[in-house]
Amino acid sequence: MTTAQADHASAGPTGAGPILELRGISKTFGGVHALADVDLAIHPGEVVGLVGDNGAGKSTLVKTMSGILRPDGGEIRFKGSRVEMDGPNAAKKLGIQTVYQDLALCDNLDAVQNLFLGRELTGPRFLGSRIKRAESESRAREVLRKLRLDSISLTRPVGAMSGGQRQNIAIARSILWTPEVVLFDEPTAALSHTAAEQVGKLIRQLADDGLGVLVISHDIHQFVVEATDRIVVMRLGRVAAEFRSADVTGEQVVNAMVGGNKGVNSAR
């Protein structure tokens, strides 16, 4: 099989170097090699699609980039310099935000509380770090408006909302702190076709504003080929192939996913 791994550090669509880069990342769980020597680069302004069969290691890879999992080997580089992330807050401080497969929302809290979860705007410590509710609410409103999500209630518990609304809240949370990289783990899995298209537009909007975006999806034909610039295929914990989205058909991507050699080609 052919891959384009040697080209990873080369220029992205904006001509800049990669904003986030993985080199030789590996991770094992007990005896399972979830990730083996994975190289991957995300450039500012591009949408990278990450695809692969169930258990291929996509979510695990995202978790290493968001500071949840520590890789066993390899290095993570952010804007050209090596970083060690000792937890999810470390990644967030760098400007790497993640929208998880399970959304990671607290159903009993409202949209504002979920948006600011773990990074609440608070007053002085001697008053017990009192939460600045009004300020949080107006900033939440601002972000939702920019995402054209005005109709989402800020005060109802998110557990009482629809799947699409919850997905949108999770996305809004990821961009609340002006990130430079956003990682999406299956953002369209539970959505109708129209809602998925909406998410696709939103993702494109982020990239157009100069962010680096990575999207995991199983929806190869409708979503990945349409909404991304580059597609990275994972199989059994390794990068199996890489394509430019414009040059490839859904069939070819699926073939690379399941291990057929037909149509596997190089991105650059």
Add this chain to the structure above:
Amino acid sequence: MSTHHSTQSPTATAVATTPDPPADPAATPSPRLTPRRRLAELLAGDLRALPVVAGLTVLVLIFSLQSPFFLSSRNLSNLLVQAVVTGIIALGLVFVLLLGEIDLSVAAISGVCSVLMAKLMAEAGMSSVLAVVVAVVLGAVIGAFTGSWATRFLVPTFVVTLGLGLILNGVQLQLLPRTGRYNLLGTGIEDIAGSYVTGAASWLLVVLAVVVVAGLKLTHHQRKASHGIDSSVVKNVVLPVAVTAVAGVLVVSVLDANAGIPTPVVIFGVLLAITSYILTETRFGLSLYAVGGNAEAALRSGIKVNRVKIAAFALAGGLAALAGIIAASRLLGVSVSSGGGIGGGALLLNAIAAAVIGGVSLFGGRGRASSALLGALIIATVGNGLNLLGVSTDVQLLVTGALLVLAVTVDRSVERLSGSVGR
């Protein structure tokens, strides 16, 4: 962590360059709520306490019709004091239950800490103030130990606290002298339950409560207004202040007609206010709800889940110890039966029942400080009222148990209708 820190502010400048097109209704359809569901959502939210308050009112009505003595200021004063010990333990349990955890050792903590306090005074000649402080701190340390053990070894707190409760019962027996009892008469401890705040001082407390509530509500309202968020003065400021004032005046006039506000009631009131502030206003309070709602999400958002757990158990332990001291003060001594006796007995069950009847979910993530008050009041009212009617303990147990099941059933139904469970 190294090298790079991007400057970040919590605004969406990332997408600020795109103009704002009109909202796309297809993407996020605004929900059409049926009246039934709207009511359910109200009951699940702002009006959460309504069924419990209604239940309490019915109980009070029944008992006042059956016994002329029930509504006398002397009896109501008694009833409040009876509610305090259960109420303070329940208040501590709220912290733990919000996390979706449980502490079955709280009654034992209250027992062992009160016995230790008595022993320190009787045998080590320690001053009463210092002994009280030591006992409360010990309660908090025991709680923190529970939290650490459970998080360190990933053992369910149900099991840890069950075992710990028995251990503490054993320690309590070892601490007691041969006679099985320490007398607290003349130590100063008896003054806690035996003293009252009366006259001008009691009214000052009402004023203080009103000022605090008004201050909190006003700052909220002003901040909302300054951020352009709709906020009704009547609903968000005038109403809560009026409710506080009316309730305060009512309670104090009734109690002053007897001997004044019993000190334990003042203590409970202050603890309620502080707990309420912690739960509704602070970052720690929100963390409790977040962990109880979705611990994994809380963890990924950077909340130090283990620390939050340890703190919650420490608070529960400290409050349980304080409750034990107040109980000892009422009974003028400590004995084998302090802390509800072996296994926690009715004290433990009543404290858990109080929190749950008051609206705290055993599954975590839902409940308020006022839940402990309402639940303890219901349990004390049932006990006190049935006592006045000369009804024996067996029937009291039947009624309390039935109320518990009823309360949880109503609660779950509301939650199901409002759509916040069963997802």
